[in-house]
Amino acid sequence: MRGLTLGWASDSVPRMPGSTSARIEARLRRLFARPAAAASPIDQAMNLPLPPNRLRAGGVHFRADRDFLASAVAEADRVVRDARSTRPFSLLDIGCGAGRLAYGLLACGSPIARYEGIDVMPETIAWCKATISGRYPTFRFATIDVYNERYNPDSSRQAAGTSLPFEDGSFDVIYAYSVFSHMLTDDVRAYLGEVTRVMASDGVAIVTAFVEDGVPDEAVNPPGYQGLEWRGALHCVRFSREHFEAMAGAAGLQLTGFEHGGETDGQSRILFGRAVSSG
Numbered sequence: 001m002r003g004l005t006l007g008w009a010s011d012s013v014p015r016m017p018g019s020t021s022a023r024i025e026a027r028l029r030r031l032f033a034r035p036a037a038a039a040s041p042i043d044q045a046m047n048l049p050l051p052p053n054r055l056r057a058g059g060v061h062f063r064a065d066r067d068f069l070a071s072a073v074a075e076a077d078r079v080v081r082d083a084r085s086t087r088p089f090s091l092l093d094i095g096c097g098a099g100r101l102a103y104g105l106l107a108c109g110s111p112i113a114r115y116e117g118i119d120v121m122p123e124t125i126a127w128c129k130a131t132i133s134g135r136y137p138t139f140r141f142a143t144i145d146v147y148n149e150r151y152n153p154d155s156s157r158q159a160a161g162t163s164l165p166f167e168d169g170s171f172d173v174i175y176a177y178s179v180f181s182h183m184l185t186d187d188v189r190a191y192l193g194e195v196t197r198v199m200a201s202d203g204v205a206i207v208t209a210f211v212e213d214g215v216p217d218e219a220v221n222p223p224g225y226q227g228l229e230w231r232g233a234l235h236c237v238r239f240s241r242e243h244f245e246a247m248a249g250a251a252g253l254q255l256t257g258f259e260h261g262g263e264t265d266g267q268s269r270i271l272f273g274r275a276v277s278s279g
């Protein structure tokens, strides 16, 4: 494997054998090095064209193909771990963008019984449908027309009062990466209600958001937060942890995991299950 340079940001950092980064790197090395004849889910996923840069969300972080793929594989790994499922599971990817998680799940041969990706941007959904669903019909994508000042400013349909187009209790895993980081309180509240509705009784919701202690309940583009300059509509919506958890609690969710600040631009990764009703 010497001479094969993946060239990601942390190349100079030694990795602990067995660590997550070592496992991801090993997987990527296999992915890049495997001869074409040895068809596997990984090779098949690699033969999928990657989304053009203009459709990739996440700023500079996922622009390079290997960064996009490395993050996709890392995400899929974590999602499968957190699903804690002994059988193939169903997953709803809210704000799926250009299908980053779907690529990772396919690259890992993850045990997916049903994948549904929804997003407000018709162009990314059209691309995912044509490219991913065309080959993997288990992976389905749909546009949802909901107003978002940043991503769908021409819509007249608000999140509040919108039902996601899925049956009650139909997903084992609900995933929303870097979506609530671009939504205001009322919209997040409405979506968390829908998350609870469509989540299976023993399901898990995995979301990321800008969440901090000791800050105002909601701040849009807080100056200098994370050492970054936030520009444009809803570039960064930051919540106080208390406010975010209260919204989730009111929606019927119970916090089961919280990892502070380790995600894109300093977002936190937050896990919820259904709250056990006291009655």
Ligand SMILES: C[S@@+](CC[C@H](N)C(=O)[O-])C[C@H]1O[C@@H](n2cnc3c(N)ncnc32)[C@H](O)[C@@H]1O
Pocket (backbone or CB within 6 Å): 057, 058, 094, 095, 096, 097, 098, 099, 100, 101, 118, 119, 120, 121, 124, 144, 146, 147, 148, 151, 159, 176, 177, 178, 179, 182, 183
């Ligand atoms: C920063 S991107 C993240 C994309 C993807 N989750 C990823 O991690 O690569 C945010 C995505 O959320 C979508 N989005 C914003 N508001 C939404 C809403 N109300 N419903 C569904 N998707 C939404 C945007 O269109 C965009 O694709």
